[in-house]
Structure formats: C-alpha cells, structure tokens
Amino acid sequence: xxxxxxxxxxxxxxxxxxxxxxxxxxxxxxxxxxxxxxxxxxxxxxxxxxxxxxxxxxxxxxxxx
Numbered sequence: 504x505x506x507x508x509x510x511x512x513x514x515x516x517x518x519x520x521x522x523x524x525x526x527x528x529x530x531x532x533x534x535x536x537x538x539x540x541x542x543x544x545x546x547x548x549x550x551x552x553x554x555x556x557x558x559x560x561x562x563x564x565x566x567x568x
Contacts, residue, residue, distance in 0.1 A: 509543045511562040517543060524556045 517539035518530060531547050550564035 508566050509546055511558065513543065514561055514565065515558055518558070518561065523558070523560075524554055527553050527555070530555065530561065 517534040517537045519537065521530060521533050527547065527550060531544055534544050534547055546565045547561075550561075551567070552560070552564040555561045555564065
C-alpha cells in the first residue's frame with residue numbers, strides 16, 4: 504500500500520463503525536484505534552477535507568490526496 508492510495512475496501516476495514524457525517528479527526532482517531540497502517544492514516548490526514556458525509560466521500564478525498 505505504500506506506493507498507492509488505500510482502496511475503498513482497505514479504508515472501510517479500518518473505519519468500520521463510523522457514523523456519517525464524520526470529521527477528519529474522527530476518521531483518523533478511528534483508523535488509529537483499529538490498527539490502520541501509518542500510510543492510510545497519513546492519507547486521511549492529508550485528504551484536504553474536514554468533513555465526510557459517506558464512505559464514498561472518504562474514498563474520493565483520499566484518492567485525490
């Protein structure tokens with residue numbers, strides 16, 4: 504995963520149980536608590552979006568980072 508953005512499946516593996524809408528900080532905290540790799544957490548932190556309305560929004564924001 505280090506050479507590419509995380510896939511939607513990888514993202515949701517570590518973001519399970521998130522209630523949307525969710526803030527970037529909530530997603531980062533949840534990902535860390537679920538043992539996400541550092542590059543996935545960094546992709547969330549660098550997504551440039553502060554709030555997400557759905558898992559699709561997360562995937563789109565991370566793909567653009």
